[in-house]
Amino acid sequence: MAKLDKGNNRAGVSRRSVLKGGTATLVAGSGMLAAPMVWANNLKDITLQQVGPSYSVYPDIAAQASADLGFKIETQGAWTDALMARVVNQPETVDVADLEFWALSKVWRSKMLHAIETSKIKNWDKMIPLFREGKNFDGSDASRQGILPYEVLYVDGPGETSFAGGATDHATLVPTIYNADTLGIRPDLIGREINSWAELLNPEFAGKAALLNIPQIGIMDAAMAIEARGDFIYGDKGNMTKEEIDRTIDILIAAKKAGQFRAFWSSFDESVNLMASGEVIIQSMWSPAVTAVRTRGIDVSYAPLKEGYRGWGIGMGLMSHLEGLKLEAAYEYLNWILEGWQGSFMAKTGYYSSVPDTAKAALSAAERDFWYEGKPASEDIKDPFGGLQGSVGLVRDGGSFEDRIGNIACWNTVMDEERHMVKRWNEFISS
Amino acid sequence: MTNRSLKPYLEALPYALLLVLIVGVPIATLITISFWETDGLLLYPAFSFENYRELFTSSLTLTLYLDTIKFTLLTLFFSMIIGFTCSYFLVFFVKSLKVQIALFLLCTVPFWTSATIRMISWVPFLGKEGVFNSAVQGIGLTDTPLEFLLFSDFAVVLTYVHLFTLFMIVPIFNSMSKISPSVIEAARDAGANDFDILINIIIPLTKTGIALGSIFIVALVMGDFFVVRIMSGGQSASVVSAMKNEIDQLYYPQAAAAAVLLIAMVLIFVSLILRVVDIRTELAR
Numbered sequence: 066m067a068k069l070d071k072g073n074n075r076a077g078v079s080r081r082s083v084l085k086g087g088t089a090t091l092v093a094g095s096g097m098l099a100a101p102m103v104w105a106n107n108l109k110d111i112t113l114q115q116v117g118p119s120y121s122v123y124p125d126i127a128a129q130a131s132a133d134l135g136f137k138i139e140t141q142g143a144w145t146d147a148l149m150a151r152v153v154n155q156p157e158t159v160d161v162a163d164l165e166f167w168a169l170s171k172v173w174r175s176k177m178l179h180a181i182e183t184s185k186i187k188n189w190d191k192m193i194p195l196f197r198e199g200k201n202f203d204g205s206d207a208s209r210q211g212i213l214p215y216e217v218l219y220v221d222g223p224g225e226t227s228f229a230g231g232a233t234d235h236a237t238l239v240p241t242i243y244n245a246d247t248l249g250i251r252p253d254l255i256g257r258e259i260n261s262w263a264e265l266l267n268p269e270f271a272g273k274a275a276l277l278n279i280p281q282i283g284i285m286d287a288a289m290a291i292e293a294r295g296d297f298i299y300g301d302k303g304n305m306t307k308e309e310i311d312r313t314i315d316i317l318i319a320a321k322k323a324g325q326f327r328a329f330w331s332s333f334d335e336s337v338n339l340m341a342s343g344e345v346i347i348q349s350m351w352s353p354a355v356t357a358v359r360t361r362g363i364d365v366s367y368a369p370l371k372e373g374y375r376g377w378g379i380g381m382g383l384m385s386h387l388e389g390l391k392l393e394a395a396y397e398y399l400n401w402i403l404e405g406w407q408g409s410f411m412a413k414t415g416y417y418s419s420v421p422d423t424a425k426a427a428l429s430a431a432e433r434d435f436w437y438e439g440k441p442a443s444e445d446i447k448d449p450f451g452g453l454q455g456s457v458g459l460v461r462d463g464g465s466f467e468d469r470i471g472n473i474a475c476w477n478t479v480m481d482e483e484r485h486m487v488k489r490w491n492e493f494i495s496s
Numbered sequence: 497m498t499n500r501s502l503k504p505y506l507e508a509l510p511y512a513l514l515l516v517l518i519v520g521v522p523i524a525t526l527i528t529i530s531f532w533e534t535d536g537l538l539l540y541p542a543f544s545f546e547n548y549r550e551l552f553t554s555s556l557t558l559t560l561y562l563d564t565i566k567f568t569l570l571t572l573f574f575s576m577i578i579g580f581t582c583s584y585f586l587v588f589f590v591k592s593l594k595v596q597i598a599l600f601l602l603c604t605v606p607f608w609t610s611a612t613i614r615m616i617s618w619v620p621f622l623g624k625e626g627v628f629n630s631a632v633q634g635i636g637l638t639d640t641p642l643e644f645l646l647f648s649d650f651a652v653v654l655t656y657v658h659l660f661t662l663f664m665i666v667p668i669f670n671s672m673s674k675i676s677p678s679v680i681e682a683a684r685d686a687g688a689n690d691f692d693i694l695i696n697i698i699i700p701l702t703k704t705g706i707a708l709g710s711i712f713i714v715a716l717v718m719g720d721f722f723v724v725r726i727m728s729g730g731q732s733a734s735v736v737s738a739m740k741n742e743i744d745q746l747y748y749p750q751a752a753a754a755a756v757l758l759i760a761m762v763l764i765f766v767s768l769i770l771r772v773v774d775i776r777t778e779l780a781r
Contacts, residue, residue: 171536331730492555
């Protein structure tokens with residue numbers, strides 16, 4: 066592949082170098098304070114357009130917020146890739162963007178997002194230390210393999226194109242929901258304990274394993290498996306060198322040729338169908354997909370593995386074209402999000418809130434015990450729409466909130482060598 | 497005099513403008529951007545052959561095109577056989593015009609639902625625990641489910657043929673029904689058997705239809721990524737699915753270069769077909 070590699074320095078502009086060398090031009094992108102008196106009156110005419118992936122942006126939440134706040138919030142679904150393109154190319158069509166943290170490393174420097182003043186977010190100080198300080202619950206430093214949200218959460222001020230090293234009073238996003246991902250398995254069809262990522266590449270499951278076909282996440286799951294199997298240790302799974310990418314893809318191509326993989330899924334529903342139909346018995350999976358399979362009465366285990374979880378998080382960003390009253394309304398909305406109603410709604414889809422205290426307060430004791438504390442269900446467990454998730458006695462895979470979120474080994478990411486990675490990934494898929 | 501010679505141009509003007517607007521401008525944009533540079537977010541106007549150099553030096557491009565061309569040829573082959581046979585039956589075996597039209601409309605019934613639904617409905621049918629495998633195992637033909645049925649090249653080609661054969665039936669049916677029965681009668685009087693008539697009269701006279709159908713199918717299969725993605729279970733890639741991966745990562749110039757290459761390839765295919773059959777004179781016939 067040597068001849069390909071040269072292609073990567075194409076424009077002579079590597080992404081990270083732009084990020085790091087971002088000039089400190091202080092452009093006043095944020096809307097300045099509007100006259101406070103006017104706003105109660107005109108508030109009802111305001112409509113905020115929120116765009117984000119379907120697992121984060123629910124019309125139900127927007128409807129509740131609109132009722133509570135007195136102005137209108139409209140929602141539109143868009144996956145992160147499509148949303149990034151919109152934020153950059155059609156910023157005026159979005160007011161509030163639900164972006165995954167890794168996406169920030171791509172889109173923040175476009176200056177299309179507003180630097181959020183953390184002092185205006187009431188519950189900012191109640192946010193878990195993982196986001197605010199990059200620390201685990203026990204005070205240890207969180208894993209920085211991949212893009213730890215903390216690394217891209219702060220900027221020095223409005224107009225900054227690079228991220229601040231530590232905590233400041235300006236944030237890129239307000240973290241909302243997050244989770245720890247692991248492998249989904251069909252315990253009924255496997256019949257033994259699965260406790261390592263290495264099982265994904267175990268020939269025992271040849272023709273029954275699946276990987277997700279989103280290059281930057283799929284390769285991380287593969288890397289977890291390769292490292293767990295003991296092939297080699299990565300310097301940083303979330304930011305591989307070219308050699309590491311090549312070795313990983315070579316291993317994957319060999320596995321594919323040997324018939325390891327039944328499918329590569331690209332959307333949530335595909336992963337649900339693969340698992341529910343029994344085509345696949347071990348695969349990368351997301352939490353709501355697991356709940357969706359369970360709703361069909363099929364047992365899926367989403368068990369913790371000894372190497373830890375792959376974590377991800379999403380937050381709400383405000384677009385920099387917001388100003389005056391609309392900007393104030395957007396801040397109101399962000400504050401409302403952290404007040405608990407949204408957190409309790411999301412908890413029932415399996416996701417955690419960045420301010421767990423308010424979310425827990427809004428859940429019933431039984432729900433709180435099941436979703437957050439990892440205790441056996443004392444009553445039937447339902448999703449936010451009333452679908453049955455499990456009956457009395459069910460225990461959440463991986464246990465309590467602290468156990469799960471405290472055990473994240475790597476984060477969803479964008480690599481410096483992304484171009485090379487995507488190209489090699491395409492080779493893997495077409496091999 | 498000048499008025500007279502201008503008239504045809506004026507008549508063609510609205511079409512020409514429309515064509516420039518909806519075909520010319522997008523393609524010109526595509527070609528322009530294919531020479532630009534990007535850092536994965538912003539586009540930088542430039543005139544660089546780097547995207548093309550990368551495209552032409554990557555073994556991936558060849559693999560992808562070989563795969564896509566394989567799918568195209570297989571689909572062409574099967575849809576041609578099915579399309580020709582169906583049309584042949586409709587035109588030469590069904591005597592009543594009413595029955596003919598009724599049967600022809602029957603061919604279009606599957607097209608009353610969306611292509612996506614027609615495609616997805618193969619999944620539960622072909623799966624490991626699907627209808628077909630349960631049936632085959634039920635009557636004891638095999639013990640283990642046939643895995644090649646789904647998430648395989650077989651499934652991809654099957655779906656293409658199912659989705660696109662009508663595009664072959666319609667033009668072939670059209671050219672076949674133009675064949676005058678007296679020509680066939682004359683051949684029979686001259687002592688030709690059914691096979692001679694098929695080879696020497698019907699096939700030559702329907703090649704316009706075959707060519708038109710082939711153009712549709714080449715364009716549809718080479719431009720597809722959704723069927724490949726779903727029916728191969730992501731196991732195969734096509735030229736466009738690789739392009740989609742580039743677009744998802746915001747590498748627009750690279751995707752644009754790949755798109756320009758694809759357009760060129762499709763044009764080559766189509767011109768090869770046109771070289772075999774001169775559709776314009778045939779249609780004017």
